[in-house]
Structures are given as structure tokens and as C-alpha cells.
Amino acid sequence: MIKSTILGAAVVLAPLAATAQQTLTAETTSAGSSPHYIDTTFAAALESAGVATLQITEGATLTNSVKAVAEGRLDIAAAPLILPFLLSRGIGPYSGVGAEKGKELADNIRAIFFHAGSHQIFAYYDSKPIEDITKLDGTRIWNGPPRGAALTSGRATVQLLSGLKDGEGYEGVQTPWPDAVSTITGGSVDAWTSPDGLPSGRQIRIAAAGATTIHDIPSALYNSELGKQITAAPGHAPFSMPVDEYRAAYAGNDITIVTDDDTFDSYSTAFGEIVPAEMDEQLVFDIVTVVLEAQDRFEKGSPIGPNLNMTFGDIDGVSQGACGAVQIKMHPGAIRAYQEAGFTVAECLHP
Template sequence: MMKSALAGVAIALAPFAVAAQVTLTSETSSVGSSPHYVDTTLAAVLDSAGVATVQVTEGATLTNSVQAVAEGRLDMASAPMILPFLLSRGIGPYSGVGVEEGAKLASGIRVLFFHAGSHQIFGHYNSAPIEDIRNLEGLRIWNGPPRGAALTSGRAMVQLLSGLKDGEAYEGIQTPWPDTVATITGGGVDAWTSPDGIPSGRQIQLAAAGGITLYDVPSDLLASELGQQIVAAPGHAPFSMPVEEYRAAYAGNDITIVTDDDTFDSYVTAFAEITSDSMDEQLAFDIVTAFLEAQDRFEQGSPIGPNLALTFGDINGVSQGACGAVQVKMHPGAIRAYEAAGHTVSDCLRS
């Protein structure tokens, strides 16, 4: 296990905790995102429990983080489930890695726990020249970071809504996560689509600069052949929440929620907290044990906490976006921690 620290933000929120036995490195996305909340809360939990000190690098591109974990240059990261899938085939952002090396790297990735805190939304400022989200031709739309799972999901959202492909009938704008809010509030785009938790700190930041409208996927489009393909795509899973609960999450902000029925429907980006198979089994056990014991802290530490689909119970694999097109295994130490806590883990997640 690596002892050196990557340049990043050291999380040390419990100054009176027992001295940690090991220092771990982690990377996460930008402030306001659900992976950021999960990773920084996990770092604080592990520090408080005396399990480890975790140094977290914020604003990372998770495509790179997944490869860094697989190569042993990073201890942990939040990973959209589609990324190990793409790495295992040496395609997409990992085409430069190659099929053989990609499969080798992906085979060493192990899961500590799962979450699915981000669902795809489409939004724009109320002053934007948009009357129908099915007609987006000629617009500039922020659809993700320069590469990776979020960009794939964002492009899929625009295609599902309007039938348009990036670069052909609309101009897709991509920036690193830390620049997202500034790019949108600066007037550089007409609309945006992004994976967000509920409530989303990013959307609240955007609304502070002017009223915004957020949309789900209309029912007929979600039920279409393309819609069902996107929902079932590697790394995705269905998302649905009563619209009144969804609106209540944004109460007090200048945010309008538009749906065609009484639910907000979309697709989630399935995530896992990953490490490598080289992590010590006892350390993985201690990490996951501390995670499971901190359920209240995760769920009450932020408004998004209860909606993160964090795995604090039985794990069947399918509900977490695994055991299908995405084939990942849990770390043996993690499985032992779940079983010690009285939970079951599907055989499809065992090495």
C-alpha cells in the first residue's frame, strides 16, 4: 500500500482521534458533487475511527483516477461503473491503453462499497432561448468534462431528448469539473446536462446567478428503444423520485422542476468506491467496517446524504450496476466486513 501522498487536500477533521496507522491517497470530483461528498466524508470517518489518514485530491478527472488505482499509483477513488468496463476492453478514453493491458489492469480493480448518487438532468437559465427541450439544434450545450463517463452520459442525454449528436447539430462544450459553474454562469453556453445528486450543490450555485429550469426525461422518450438502451447501458441504472419530493429538495432556491407526470425520471450513474486487489485484506475490512458503522454520518451530514444509494445493507450486484455488462469484484476484506455486519453479498461479486 502506498505511503506517499499525492498533491491534494488533506482531510483531518478529527484532531483528537487516535493516530491513524496508515496514510492513503484518494481522488475525487469537484466540490458540490456526490462523489466529493462520499470521498471526503469517508476520509473523515476513517480518520475518526483511527483506521487511516486519507489525502484527497479534489477536482480530478475520474477516468484518470480509475487508471491510477488499477496501476497502483493511487489507493482509492470514486469510480463510475462504466470506467472499469471501458478499461477492461481498452476502448473509449482507454483506447491508448490497449485491449490486453486494459483487461489486465481492470482485472485488479476491487470494490469496497457502491453508491449511485448522481442522476442525469438537463437544465438552462430561464432567460435562455429554449422553448422545447426536444429542439436543441444550433445550441451550445455543456455536456461534461473533456472525457470520461460523465461526458458519455451527457451526450446520451442530449441525443435522447433531441436526436442530436455532439458536433453535428449542436456544439458540445466540455470543461474540467472545477470550471463547470464558471463556464455556465459566464454565459458560455445556452444549456447544460450533468450528473447530479439531489439536491445538487452545483445546481444551487448556478441558480444563485439567476433562475434555472431543470428537466427529467419525458416518459415517451424514456420508454423508447433508445431510452431503454441508455438506461440499461453499462454504468447506468434507472432513477425515479416523486416530483414533489424532488421540488422540496430545492425549496428556497430559484429552481423550476419540469416533468410530464408526477415523477422525476432519468438514469443514474452507478458508482463504486474502488481500490486494487493489492490492498491488505484487514485494511479493507477495517475501512468498510468503519463505513458501515458511519451510516448516520453519511446520511445526515448533507442534504444529499439520504439520496446517495450508499450500500449499507445486502448487495445483490444487479441493483448496484454490476453483475451484468460491468463485471467487477468486491475486495475480500469488504465482503468479510459486510458479512460480519450481518449482510449478504451476491456470489457474482466474489473473486
């Protein structure tokens, strides 16, 4: 993993002077992803306000990051909301933890804000096209890192498209996030599926090696019983955008967007920035106050900014992928920051 330290400012701004600047540890995904942009922008905003210095580890496996926050070994992480859900039950990548310990650990996690800056895509190189994305027998498909939420979503997408399971009809290929682009551009796979923002730096880098085509989920499959189950699954939320707007985001790159109607339909990966439950309430209040005041910075700092689905307003819980199967709670300091900014937070998110 690549570790970068983002240094904080020496002067504490007056409105936030009650809390001395602190050094906090954080983990996020690799460069080019939505969580990476959010977390580095987050760190820069905290630096400018003089609230905290974030020591960020990039290219992290978020399955491990979520557990580290729950255990109090890490201060902040970008968390796909399916991971606290799985941890609370001691299943999936946390099966070794067990249900009792998993629930205890999950109870130590608090969200401070939410985002859904990525959605699932399916793509291939035009030089080696997939003639029918519903017939993927015998193919090799990069479907995520070795474990975690992205792999679960990637496998679900291939199953929805083709009815095939990983290892039963197609060969799933997994590599750590920092190796994803090189694995795909190296030509060892026939196609790939991944959660990406819009526009995705990762997809632009992949297309730099040759023209690519990105598909959404065909309407009949998207609206099928399985499609609805996947869209509503823990950690997911529906995603639809006019295809003309979607294509415009990739203008100037050698990327073709294919849909069967006038919208790009998929599902988003619901994320929350998480901290340990015992983190100081005033510190969290100051951190979230900075985030809420930095809306322009998040939305204008990158082409991906307007499509981050960041929570800069009322939080109803359901739109954020919580208050259903996922029962994550918000930190009291974060709730207070939202309320003092004039926003409401659903009762289901209160500890």
C-alpha cells in the same frame, strides 16, 4: 486540481486496533458533487476511527483516477462503473491502452462499497429558455468534462432528447469539473446536462446567478427503445422520484422543476469506491467496517445524504450496476466486513 489533506486521529479505537493508522491517497470530483461529499465524509469517518489518513485530490478526472488505482499508483478513487468496463476492453478513453493491457489493469481493481448519488439532468437559464428540449439544433450545450463517464452520459442524454450527436446539430462544450459552474454562469452556453445529486450544490450555485429550469427525461423518450438502452447501459441505473419530493429538495432556491407526469425520471450514474486488488485485506475490512457503522453520518451530514443510494445492506450486484456488462469484483476484506455485519454479497461480486 485542488489538493486537501484530511488528517487522521492519533488514537486508534479498540475495535479496529489490529491495523495501525495508515496514510492513503485518494482522488474524487470537485466540491458540490455527490462523490465529493461521499469521499470527504468517508475520510472524516476513517479519521474519527483512527484507521487511516486520506490525502484527497479534489477535482480529479476520474478516467485517470481509475487507471491510477489499477496501476497501484493510487489507493482509493470514486469510480463511475462504466470506466472499469471501458478499461477492461481498452476502448473509449482507454483506447490507447489496448484490450489485452486494459483487461489486465481492470483485473487489478476491487470495489469496497457502492453508491449512485447522481442522476442526469438537463437545464437552462430562464432568461434564455429552451422552448422545446427535443429540438436542440444550433445550440451550445455544456455536456461534461473533456472526457470520461460524465461526458459519455451527457452526450447520451442530448441524443435521447433530440436525436442529435455532439458536433452534428449542436455544439458540445466541455471543461474540467472545477470550471463547469463558471463556464455555465458566464453565459457561453445555451443549456447544460450533468450528473447531479439531490439537492445539487452545483445547481444551486448556478441558480444563484439567475433563475434556472431543470427537466427530467420525458416519459415517451424514457420508455423508448433508446431510452431503455441508455438506462441499462454499463454504468447506469434507472432513477425515478415523485416530483413533489424532488421539488421540495430545491425549496428556497430559484430552480423550477419540469416533468410531464408526477415523477422525475432519469438514470443514475452507478459508482463504486475502488482500491487496488493487492490492498491489505485487514485494512480493507477495517475501512468498510467504519463505512457501515457511519450510516447516520453519511445520511444526516448533508441535505444530499438521504439520496446517496449508498450500500448499507445486502448487495445483489444488479442494483449496484454490477453483475451485468460491468463485471467488477469486490475486495475480500470488504466482503468479509459486510458478512460480519450480517449482510449478504452476491456471488458474482466475489473474486
